[in-house]
Each structure stands twice: as structure tokens, then as C-alpha cells.
Amino acid sequence: MPGIDECLLEAMRLPGARGAALVDWTSGLALGTVGESPGGDHETTAAEAAELARLAAEHGAFASADDPGGERPPVEDLIVSNRDSYHLLRFVDTSFDSSVFLHLWLARSDGNLALARIRMGEMAQRLVLG
Amino acid sequence: MTVVDTPPPRLPVRHRAVAAERAWGGVSPMLTRLAAEQATGVLVRERGTLYLDEGRVVHAESPLSPGLDALLTANGTLGADAWRDALSRADDQRGAAHLLLAGGHLTKGALQLCHLSAVYDAGYFALAPSSTPGRFRYGIAHRIGPVLPVPVSALERETVRRRGLLHRIWPDTRADSSPLVRTYATAAPRLTARQHALLELVDGTRTAPQLARALGRQAFHTLVDVRRLVAAGLIAPRQVPEREATAPAPALADRLAHTTDPHITLLKRLRDALEAL
Numbered sequence: 001m002p003g004i005d006e007c008l009l010e011a012m013r014l015p016g017a018r019g020a021a022l023v024d025w026t027s028g029l030a031l032g033t034v035g036e037s038p039g040g041d042h043e044t045t046a047a048e049a050a051e052l053a054r055l056a057a058e059h060g061a062f063a064s065a066d067d068p069g070g071e072r073p074p075v076e077d078l079i080v081s082n083r084d085s086y087h088l089l090r091f092v093d094t095s096f097d098s099s100v101f102l103h104l105w106l107a108r109s110d111g112n113l114a115l116a117r118i119r120m121g122e123m124a125q126r127l128v129l130g
Numbered sequence: 131m132t133v134v135d136t137p138p139p140r141l142p143v144r145h146r147a148v149a150a151e152r153a154w155g156g157v158s159p160m161l162t163r164l165a166a167e168q169a170t171g172v173l174v175r176e177r178g179t180l181y182l183d184e185g186r187v188v189h190a191e192s193p194l195s196p197g198l199d200a201l202l203t204a205n206g207t208l209g210a211d212a213w214r215d216a217l218s219r220a221d222d223q224r225g226a227a228h229l230l231l232a233g234g235h236l237t238k239g240a241l242q243l244c245h246l247s248a249v250y251d252a253g254y255f256a257l258a259p260s261s262t263p264g265r266f267r268y269g270i271a272h273r274i275g276p277v278l279p280v281p282v283s284a285l286e287r288e289t290v291r292r293r294g295l296l297h298r299i300w301p302d303t304r305a306d307s308s309p310l311v312r313t314y315a316t317a318a319p320r321l322t323a324r325q326h327a328l329l330e331l332v333d334g335t336r337t338a339p340q341l342a343r344a345l346g347r348q349a350f351h352t353l354v355d356v357r358r359l360v361a362a363g364l365i366a367p368r369q370v371p372e373r374e375a376t377a378p379a380p381a382l383a384d385r386l387a388h389t390t391d392p393h394i395t396l397l398k399r400l401r402d403a404l405e406a407l
């Protein structure tokens with residue numbers, strides 16, 4: 001049964017993974033971090049990623065149609081790409097009230113975005129459901 | 131006439147790095163000292179309690195934030211019976227957290243996630259500026275047992291960051307503790323589902339911490355939404371009734387107790403530190 005650290009270490013085993021974190025998007029707090037982070041500061045990265053996640057989660061345009069006012073996170077994941085890396089933010093659906101996502105930073109040269117997206121979805125589920 | 135040409139003694143110079151190190155007593159100098167001596171026990175402060183194990187925060191509680199049990203039972207993640215049962219069977223070797231995991235009531239990830247959230251949430255209130263010094267009792271542990279310990283410095287940094295976050299949304303702190311009433315703005319922004327649910331419960335008597343408990347949400351998350359709704363003009367802290375407002379002494383003490391004025395909080399920290407010596 002994975003805890004937060006085991007889950008993040010598993011994310012780091014994905015090809016091209018440079019860093020991973022579990023972040024609360026209301027407060028911007030990093031609940032767990034492993035590996036590197038852009039700029040070298042996990043706390044700043046978490047706060048900035050949380051801003052992005054909050055915007056996506058709160059704007060109706062990005063919500064799925066089947067659960068408009070629901071308790072579940074309206075967005076599954078967010079992908080940001082730049083010239084040398086990918087950022088994948090996967091929202092975690094918990095049965096208790098929370099606002100967290102998994103953040104994976106992938107090197108573009110050897111990262112596989114499709115694989116990472118599938119694995120992060122599985123990890124987000126296993127983290128809370130076992 | 132003799133001329134004195136001995137140069138005057140050099141004035142003492144404060145090294146900036148050293149001075150900054152000394153001046154940063156954190157949000158609670160007593161807590162910083164306890165972390166440095168790797169103390170185990172419980173720190174009782176005005177608005178909350180921190181449990182330390184070898185200088186690290188292992189649990190936190192505050193009357194202003196819903197506890198781990200409230201967060202877990204509000205949406206049926208955990209039955210109230212399962213929680214009570216685990217707490218009553220917990221002993222020194224196996225804490226309630228261990229028993230909940232062993233009994234298959236929760237997964238490790240869910241427990242760690244919820245517990246960490248609850249610790250930072252209660253810690254935010256426990257480390258709020260206080261008007262009385264904290265008390266520390268050595269050797270006391272919480273029945274929850276070890277989950278994920280948090281370094282004192284991380285909790286302090288996060289608390290200071292959270293204060294700044296709320297201040298940037300809306301600087302008036304009255305909405306954090308006063309009963310809230312609905313107001314009607316002409317150009318209200320579109321609300322999120324979470325804000326709608328919160329707004330539905332605003333009834334002129336409940337305060338933000340009470341709303342958090344009713345919704346089973348973290349108190350800080352609720353404060354963020356409350357300040358955003360106040361900023362949008364949709365809710366407001368209820369005006370204090372006339373007779374309370376005219377009693378000058380409690381009003382002043384109350385104002386000072388809830389102030390975030392940096393000068394006053396500095397003086398309070400200074401006083402706390404002197405009393406803790």
C-alpha cells in the first residue's frame with residue numbers, strides 16, 4: 001500500500017522524470033517532494049503550479065459536462081510543455097474534502113508524455129484507494 | 131599642547147547574517163528552542179496545540195480547525211465508530227493511525243494526505259500571534275501515533291506564507307472569526323461549486339471555522355474562500371452589536387488579540403520569548 005513518498009518515488013521511475021511533488025492547490029503547500037524542481041526550489045514551484053491548477057479547476061470552461069457542480073475535481077490533468085520539458089499535473093480524487101494534485105516534471109528528450117499520463121492517473125488513484 | 135592621535139575604538143558592527151539568524155525567532159521562539167533541543171511533548175498555545183516528537187511536529191489540533199476525525203468522517207470516508215474504536219484501543223506501541231491502517235479502514239496514502247493537511251491546518255491557528263505565552267509539557271504523546279512528522283521550520287514557514295496569502299486576497303482579518311452575513315453585490319463574479327456550497331450555509335450566526343466544520347473542509351481552505359467572497363462583496367463580517375461595541379476595554383483587548391499589525395505581533399513575540407526564558 002503506497003504512502004505519499006512511495007507514490008512520488010514511483011513517479012520518479014518514469015522515463016525522463018526530473019522531479020515530482022504532491023501539492024495542495026488551495027494553499028500552494030507541497031505535501032511531499034522528490035527529485036529536482038525547476039529553479040531548484042520545490043516550495044516556489046508548488047505555489048506556482050498551484051495557481052495554474054486552481055485556475056483550471058475553478059473555471060467552468062474546463063469542467064467535464066457530466067458532473068458540473070460535483071464534489072470530484074472537474075479536471076483530470078493539465079499538461080504544460082516548453083522547449084526542454086513537460087509538466088504534468090494530475091488531480092487526485094479523494095473521498096474526503098481536499099484539493100491536491102500530483103505534479104511530475106519530465107525532461108522532454110527522454111520523457112514519454114502518453115505513458116506518464118496513464119501512469120500518473122493510476123498512481124493518483126492508488127494513493128487514496130490503495 | 132599634546133595632540134591625541136589615537137584613533138577612536140572601532141564601533142561594534144553587527145554582522146548581518148548572524149543578526150538575521152538571531153532575530154528570526156520563527157513565529158514562536160519557544161517552538162524554535164524546543165525543535166533545537168529535539169523535545170518530545172505537547173506545546174499548548176492560545177489557539178491550538180502542537181505535539182512534538184524529537185523536535186518534529188507529529189500532530190496538531192486547534193478549536194478553530196476541524197480535526198482529522200472531522201475531516202475523515204464528514205463525507206463518510208471513515209465511520210465515527212471506527213475512529214472512536216481505534217482511539218480507545220491505541221497504546222504506546224501502536225497508535226490510532228496504525229490501527230486504522232491495520233484494520234483496513236483507510237489506505238496509507240489517504241491517511242497521510244488527510245493527516246498532513248490537518249496538521250498544517252491546525253498549525254496555522256496554533257501559531258497565530260497569541261496574547262498569552264505557550265506552555266510545554268514534556269513526554270506527552272497523542273494517541274494517533276506517528277504518521278508523517280513535519281519539521282518545525284516547515285510548519286512555521288508555511289504558516290507565515292499562509293498569512294501572506296490571505297492578506298493578499300483581502301487584508302481585513304475580521305472575516306476570519308466574526309459571524310458572517312450575506313451581502314448582495316451588483317456585479318458578483320461567477321462562483322465555483324465550492325464557494326456556492328459555502329455561501330449556502332452563511333446565515334448570520336456561523337463563523338468561518340464553524341462553516342469549515344459543517345462542510346468537513348479544512349479551516350484554512352474555508353478562510354481562503356471566505357476572504358475571496360468578502361472581497362467580491364458577497365459576504366461580510368457581521369457588525370458587532372451596539373452594547374458590545376461601546377464597552378471599550380474588551381473591545382481593545384479583543385482587537386489586540388486578533389491583530390496582525392507587524393509591530394504589535396513583534397512586541398507580543400518579544401514578550402512571549404522573554405517569558406519563556
